[in-house]
Amino acid sequence: MFNLDDFVSRKVIQRADSMFINDIKVNRNELFRKIKGKKVLVIGGAGSIGSSFIKAVLSFEPGALVVVDTNENALAELTRDLRSTKGMYVPKDFIPYPMDFSSPTFEKMFRNRAGFDIVANFSAHKHVRSEKDIYSVEALLQNNVLHVKGLLDLLADYPPQDYFCVSTDKAANPVNIMGASKRIMEDVIFSYSDRFPVKTARFANVAFSNGSLPAGFIARISKQQPLSAPSDVKRYFVSQEESGQICMLACMLGANREIFFPKLETAQMMTFDAIAVELLREQGYEPLMCASDDEAIRKADELKHGSKKYPVHFSESDTSGEKSFEEFYTDEEAVDFDRFSSLSVITDKSLTDTDEILRLLKNLEAAFQKNDVTKDDIIAIIENYLPYFEHIEKGKSLDAKM
Secondary structure: OOOHHHHHHHHHOOOOOOOOHHHHHHOHHHHHHHHOOOEEEEEOOOOHHHHHHHHHHHOOOOOEEEEEEOOHHHHHHHHHHHHHOOOOOOOOEEEEEEOOOOOHHHHHHHHHOOOOOEEEEOOOOOOHHHHOOHHHHHHHHHHHHHHHHHHHHHHHHOOOOEEEEEOOHHHOOOOOHHHHHHHHHHHHHHOOOOOOOEEEEOOOEEOOOOOOHHHHHHHHHHOOOOEEEEOOOEEOEEOHHHHHHHHHHHHHHOOOOEEEEEOOOHHHOEEHHHHHHHHHHHOOOEEEEOOOHHHHHHHHHHHHHOOOEEEEEEEOOOOOOOOOOOOOOOOOOEEEOOOOOOEEEEEOOOOOOHHHHHHHHHHHHHHHOOOOOOHHHHHHHHHHHOOOOOOOOOOOOHHHOO
16 A cells, blocks of 8 residues: 655655654753643644644644634544544644634634634645736735734734744745745734744745645546656655644744744755656556657556556746745845754844835735736736845746646
8 A cells, every 4th residue: 555654755855754853852841841731723724734733733732722724624634633643632622613814703713712822824825826817916915915914913912922924945035926925924924023922934845735746646646647747846845744843843942033944955855757756656657758748648548458657748847936946045144054953043034124014015905906907016016025036927827737
């Protein structure tokens, strides 16, 4: 039987155990001190990273856990998973809520509970494909930036012990709107750092996370459909377990206004086509190289007759917003490489002028109220705020490909 966790360990991240085990062991007493008995709110907690964060935090016995996510089915599966896992600690006060964190219902629940000690926000548009047109761009910026501002205003009435909001490696020198939105999000959350401690983390691709290209490989294979992947895009990867551990360590051990990222070497990077090949061979197939999506689709019919030659189409990236390499920090950011064995920390992050942030948010809100606003208009607004933002526009979305 195919074991995904084992495959990721052997073929993708190429380590038998989590790279964060030592830092968790060394800081175990401090983690218990900060988590045990505390009230925890996890927004977007039914996703890959959010659910992994929950499992990491539950090891330290919080007193209450409230999980908010718009995906009702995923919440149900999270609950079943937690309840079915041997040795999993689940507090008596555990409630999964299928609701939007920007809704009046959420605010009512939050105020009636008088806030939480620990708040972690994983609700985000995380895909580059989420900027295909003006409507998807608006949805992305509402979720990643504008609604975050509303949440922070609510938190200010009941200041948490710690607030964490996940960022992305694509926030360093962003070339797409998703990355720029996360870079702006960092400025927004740090602008509240005088009211409660805020922390974040930039990290690599989570191997086989929900909606990711590798997860799509498994879905395609289950349906005997061809695989497609870029051959020139190298990425760092962490396991789903590691993704939650990064966020827990950053949230609980980070100082105010710090950004964490994993210590990964360039040699650990992989291309998506290499993962596809390893996955196919793991399941008894050999890749059959095709020159186009259409050719691969046609040849996939042979799989129904028992062929072990699996059609694939690998090609160079030609879609908007794709960065050919990954970086976790910029030359202008001070980094502490020594505090942890597996994590580096961006420190002394300077604050952006609050008036400048508010002006940006006001400009975005005003633009979205116009029926004739375009994607280029939004890019111009972001470029005015982030002068180093260099959007890669190729006029083609990932949705135009398999």
